[in-house]
Amino acid sequence: MSQYQLMTDDQKDLCAIVHDFCKKKVDPYVAEWDEKSFCPIDTVKELMDLGFWGIDVPEEYGGADLDVSTIMYIRMAMAYHDAGFANTFSAQTFGWKPVLLAGSEEQKKKWGSLLSEQGRKFWSMCITEPQSGSDAGNCKTKAVKDGDDYIITGNKCFVTNGGVADLYTVTACTDPTKGTHGISLFIIDRNMPGVSVGKHENKMGIRTSNTTDLALDEVRVPAANMIGEEGTGFKTIMKMLSRTRPTGVAPAVGVAERAIDLAVEYSRNRLSFGQPIGKLEGIQFKLADMEMKLEVSRSQLAYSASLVDKGIYDTLVGSCTKCFVSEAVLDICLQAQQIYGGYGFSKEYPLEKLVRDARIYSIYEGSSEIQRYIIGKTLVGKL
Amino acid sequence: MDFSEYKDLWVFIETDEGKAASGGLELLNPGVQLAHRLGQKAVAVVLGKDNAEAERAAIAYGADKVISVEGDDYEEYTTEGYTYGLNQLIEKYKPSILMIGATIIGRDLGPRLSCRLKTGLTADCTELDVDVETGNMAWTRPAFGGNLMATIMCERTRPQMGTVRPGVFKKVAPDVSRTAEIVKESIPVPAGVIRTKLIESIREAVGEMVKLEDAEIIVSGGRGLGGPEGFETTIKPLADALGGAVGASRAAVDSGWIPHIHQVGQTGKTVAPKIYIACGISGAIQHLAGMSGSDCIVAINKDPDAPIFGVADYGIVGDLYQVVPIMTAEVKKLKS
Amino acid sequence: MNIAVCVKQVPDTTQVKIDPVTNTLVREGVPSILNPFDGFALEMALRMKDLAGGTVTAISMGPPQAEAVLRESMAVGADDAYLVSGRAFGGSDTLATSYILSRAVAAVEEKRGAKFDVVFCGKQAIDGDTGQVGPEMAEHMDYAQITYATEVVSCSDNKVRIRKETADGYDVLEAALPVVVSVTKTPFELRFPTVKKRLAANRAQIPVITPEDMEAQSLIDLARCGLKGSPTKVKKSFTPVRNKVCNVIEEDSLSASAVKLIAVLSNDKKI
Numbered sequence: 001m002s003q004y005q006l007m008t009d010d011q012k013d014l015c016a017i018v019h020d021f022c023k024k025k026v027d028p029y030v031a032e033w034d035e036k037s038f039c040p041i042d043t044v045k046e047l048m049d050l051g052f053w054g055i056d057v058p059e060e061y062g063g064a065d066l067d068v069s070t071i072m073y074i075r076m077a078m079a080y081h082d083a084g085f086a087n088t089f090s091a092q093t094f095g096w097k098p099v100l101l102a103g104s105e106e107q108k109k110k111w112g113s114l115l116s117e118q119g120r121k122f123w124s125m126c127i128t129e130p131q132s133g134s135d136a137g138n139c140k141t142k143a144v145k146d147g148d149d150y151i152i153t154g155n156k157c158f159v160t161n162g163g164v165a166d167l168y169t170v171t172a173c174t175d176p177t178k179g180t181h182g183i184s185l186f187i188i189d190r191n192m193p194g195v196s197v198g199k200h201e202n203k204m205g206i207r208t209s210n211t212t213d214l215a216l217d218e219v220r221v222p223a224a225n226m227i228g229e230e231g232t233g234f235k236t237i238m239k240m241l242s243r244t245r246p247t248g249v250a251p252a253v254g255v256a257e258r259a260i261d262l263a264v265e266y267s268r269n270r271l272s273f274g275q276p277i278g279k280l281e282g283i284q285f286k287l288a289d290m291e292m293k294l295e296v297s298r299s300q301l302a303y304s305a306s307l308v309d310k311g312i313y314d315t316l317v318g319s320c321t322k323c324f325v326s327e328a329v330l331d332i333c334l335q336a337q338q339i340y341g342g343y344g345f346s347k348e349y350p351l352e353k354l355v356r357d358a359r360i361y362s363i364y365e366g367s368s369e370i371q372r373y374i375i376g377k378t379l380v381g382k383l
Numbered sequence: 384m385d386f387s388e389y390k391d392l393w394v395f396i397e398t399d400e401g402k403a404a405s406g407g408l409e410l411l412n413p414g415v416q417l418a419h420r421l422g423q424k425a426v427a428v429v430l431g432k433d434n435a436e437a438e439r440a441a442i443a444y445g446a447d448k449v450i451s452v453e454g455d456d457y458e459e460y461t462t463e464g465y466t467y468g469l470n471q472l473i474e475k476y477k478p479s480i481l482m483i484g485a486t487i488i489g490r491d492l493g494p495r496l497s498c499r500l501k502t503g504l505t506a507d508c509t510e511l512d513v514d515v516e517t518g519n520m521a522w523t524r525p526a527f528g529g530n531l532m533a534t535i536m537c538e539r540t541r542p543q544m545g546t547v548r549p550g551v552f553k554k555v556a557p558d559v560s561r562t563a564e565i566v567k568e569s570i571p572v573p574a575g576v577i578r579t580k581l582i583e584s585i586r587e588a589v590g591e592m593v594k595l596e597d598a599e600i601i602v603s604g605g606r607g608l609g610g611p612e613g614f615e616t617t618i619k620p621l622a623d624a625l626g627g628a629v630g631a632s633r634a635a636v637d638s639g640w641i642p643h644i645h646q647v648g649q650t651g652k653t654v655a656p657k658i659y660i661a662c663g664i665s666g667a668i669q670h671l672a673g674m675s676g677s678d679c680i681v682a683i684n685k686d687p688d689a690p691i692f693g694v695a696d697y698g699i700v701g702d703l704y705q706v707v708p709i710m711t712a713e714v715k716k717l718k719s
Numbered sequence: 720m721n722i723a724v725c726v727k728q729v730p731d732t733t734q735v736k737i738d739p740v741t742n743t744l745v746r747e748g749v750p751s752i753l754n755p756f757d758g759f760a761l762e763m764a765l766r767m768k769d770l771a772g773g774t775v776t777a778i779s780m781g782p783p784q785a786e787a788v789l790r791e792s793m794a795v796g797a798d799d800a801y802l803v804s805g806r807a808f809g810g811s812d813t814l815a816t817s818y819i820l821s822r823a824v825a826a827v828e829e830k831r832g833a834k835f836d837v838v839f840c841g842k843q844a845i846d847g848d849t850g851q852v853g854p855e856m857a858e859h860m861d862y863a864q865i866t867y868a869t870e871v872v873s874c875s876d877n878k879v880r881i882r883k884e885t886a887d888g889y890d891v892l893e894a895a896l897p898v899v900v901s902v903t904k905t906p907f908e909l910r911f912p913t914v915k916k917r918l919a920a921n922r923a924q925i926p927v928i929t930p931e932d933m934e935a936q937s938l939i940d941l942a943r944c945g946l947k948g949s950p951t952k953v954k955k956s957f958t959p960v961r962n963k964v965c966n967v968i969e970e971d972s973l974s975a976s977a978v979k980l981i982a983v984l985s986n987d988k989k990i
Contacts, residue, residue: 010917013912013921017917021911024908050911051913051915064914064915064918066914462866487867487884487885487886488886490850490851493854494850494851494855495854497851498855503812504951506848507850521954524848526956527730527735527846530959532957533955534955534956535951536952536954537950579863580892580893581892581893583890584888584891585889586887587888594886636904643903643906644884646904649845650756650845657989679984679987681984692967694965696965696966697980697983697984698967698968699980702973705977706973706974706977709973710977713977713978713982714990717985
């Protein structure tokens with residue numbers, strides 16, 4: 001649970017709230033939640049009620065208007081206690097981001113404002129479909145105009161917060177002839193007829209984060225729920241990703257911090273051949289490699305966050321950060337597990353969960369392969 | 384301030400329904416010794432409605448003299464009534480030393496009274512000594528959560544006051560044939576002095592539950608219990624079999640497994656039973672501060688390096704859930 | 720209701736360790752925290768405000784860095800905060816400390832233009848562990864006192880009813896305002912700070928009340944403060960020695976050990 005020299009007092013104090021809360025309300029239960037694959041949505045909301053609803057929302061809509069750097073540290077702090085918890089929170093803040101980026105003033109007031117009754121609704125972003133993961137432009141969900149409404153039909157999968165959300169931001173195709181320019185974004189209320197939530201995905205890691213399918217069967221959505229113009233949905237998503245991707249992987253660092261803290265504590269206390277294993281150079285070098293990767297990951301994230309806070313949205317940097325950090329963190333956790341030996345393989349001890357949780361970061365939100373593809377293509381340019 | 388006017392060592396005898404509580408009677412043991420070293424008297428001071436029983440007890444436990452204030456105003460303890468009465472007595476008789484048990488009442492009364500007298504009060508003492516030359520008491524007490532002991536003196540003012548931890552000193556064997564002077568005083572409390580009113584008074588599970596401070600045997604549970612059920616299924620049966628009381632560590636209380644009233648330690652109760660059985664308690668210094676005065680300490684803990692073994696007389700390294708039920712069965716066998 | 724809470728910054732004594740070689744207290748690296756009992760007192764004050772309306776004012780005596788606990792108090796809901804600080808206050812025992820605090824309360828009342836109806840404080844600070852400042856403040860101010868408080872039962876018509884711990888249960892005491900309430904461990908914990916209040920607290924100006932200011936306003940007699948105003952003196956301090964040898968019973972099985980233990984205790988006439 002280290003703090004970076006660059007953190008401001010405000011950032012440290014807000015992280016302290018998260019740590020204090022999670023120590024009391026998350027740590028004692030997280031093993032059980034993980035075992036049962038239970039999403040502690042009430043606990044997440046209890047934390048949100050301390051002022052974390054809409055922390056990225058401008059003050060005019062009742063939010064705390066915190067910068068990306070601060071929110072990044074907050075998400076790291078959550079993930080130190082549980083990666084899934086951080087995931088639930090992050091997905092919520094990303095869910096309504098398109099409203100902020102592309103919505104009308106009316107929509108921002110209605111859907112975004114903490115002053116409105118929607119202010120404490122839980123959001124979920126639904127892009128992925130069974131046939132389209134990395135190729136988000138391949139959208140089969142259809143939205144057909146019908147008077148003042150759209151009729152939306154399709155299936156979404158791997159929906160984070162699918163089972164716990166009140167509101168969904170959904171991509172749907174309004175014009176199949178136009179490719180990505182035919183995709184639009186809609187706000188769908190869970191209570192609308194035709195919305196059904198599928199079963200919770202039984203995942204390897206981040207098991208306390210709720211993941212479901214979402215089936216939309218001729219859901220009638222008012223045109224007023226469309227974010228931006230028809231056909232601008234994909235552009236909005238890309239715009240959002242350019243702002244969220246550079247720090248999207250931040251929770252991974254919280255997981256790695258926990259892994260290193262546990263590994264260091266274990267090396268200091270575990271005796272082998274009559275001495276703490278931490279005295280062995282072999283262990284010290286392992287810890288050193290882990291710490292190097294953590295330090296560099298943190299620094300890279302701090303850099304990425306500063307860029308976004310300065311209004312510089314650099315896809316290359318975002319992809320480099322995501323790819324490097326997610327792979328570094330998995331390696332850190334695996335090495336921590338190695339130091340823990342058999343206890344690192346046992347579910348009785350906390351390390352095994354960290355390894356499972358860390359596995360997701362190089363898979364979701366743009367896999368390592370997609371990131372390398374983006375980086376490579378950017379470097380080489382059009383040939 | 385002319386110190387020569389001040390003499391004798393007073394012990395405040397707290398009463399409960401007319402009976403002397405053990406806190407004050409314990410203090411007569413060191414009180415008498417210290418007073419006699421100074422060539423002075425150990426005086427028991429009793430406030431109440433009917434003090435006959437408490438007066439007799441004070442004499443049996445060694446008081447050289449008793450000052451007894453009786454009246455309806457003193458039937459129930461009130462901060463301001465008792466402070467008024469004692470302040471009047473002290474102004475009249477000018478004791479050199481006043482010792483009060485560091486009970487809930489003593490720690491409410493002591494500071495109020497010392498502040499009125501503008502004198503020093505040392506809280507929650509565990510060791511007492513006196514300098515015969517100067518008549519200065521050396522009050523020793525734990526601070527810093529039991530990590531540090533400090534010896535404190537009050538050299539410029541009189542009386543010197545201290546509250547003393549219950550359970551630290553043992554009562555002497557009572558001698559009912561002893562006699563001593565009893566001075567009766569009447570100090571009615573003027574109207575308006577007492578500004579609090581007792582609305583409700585609840586005593587929890589009287590009779591069934593043995594009071595922690597008075598128990599001769601205490602079985603305590605800590606974090607190692609893993610949950611609230613352990614107190615019912617494991618700790619209480621052993622306590623019941625031994626005729627003892629149930630205690631708890633702060634970790635167990637903070638986890639909400641058992642009410643605070645059972646907490647032993649720096650921020651809970653101080654106990655000194657004949658046997659203290661610590662089950663699943665690691666022995667943080669704050670806990671040790673509340674029970675290390677016990678005659679015999681038994682520790683049952685999974686961790687052989689737990690600090691509790693550093694103060695224990697007997698120990699078993701192992702899972703309390705495997706050990707304690709067997710102990711309970713053995714005790715039952717012994718008693719039948 | 721004008722509610723005051725006295726809070727203190729203390730070292731986290733649960734993290735204090737004894738140097739095994741020198742047998743002295745290791746204070747380095749021990750974090751400073753809000754005294755836990757003051758946290759309970761603060762929560763009780765905030766609950767009283769929730770119940771009866773009004774304001775909660777946090778007051779702390781200590782060095783400049785004690786400001787941190789005042790900001791912490793504001794982050795959970797205290798409306799304003801004052802730091803009482805100055806060299807003349809150093810070395811005070813409980814009598815001098817309670818005198819200074821009682822006068823500081825008067826100084827704050829003057830600044831705020833209103834008397835406090837209730838002054839809350841924690842039962843004891845975990846560094847000094849005396850538990851004397853609350854009752855002594857009540858005496859200095861000539862207010863009624865309720866100690867070992869665990870809950871505000873009601874608060875109306877210029878009266879409070881407070882539940883307090885007793886040796887074998889609890890009492891409910893009623894007192895007319897103003898009153899000093901000293902709070903022990905409560906069934907509830909101090910609420911968490913909120914984002915906006917935490918950020919506002921970090922930006923708040925915390926007025927400092929100095930001995931010089933108080934003397935200039937004839938609010939205090941400095942002869943009653945600090946070392947010279949303290950009747951008690953610490954003559955020496957030392958770390959307690961523990962050197963018992965534990966007789967660890969280790970039979971073939973845990974149950975055999977348990978049987979042996981009871982036999983040993985019984986033989987020694989312990990039970």
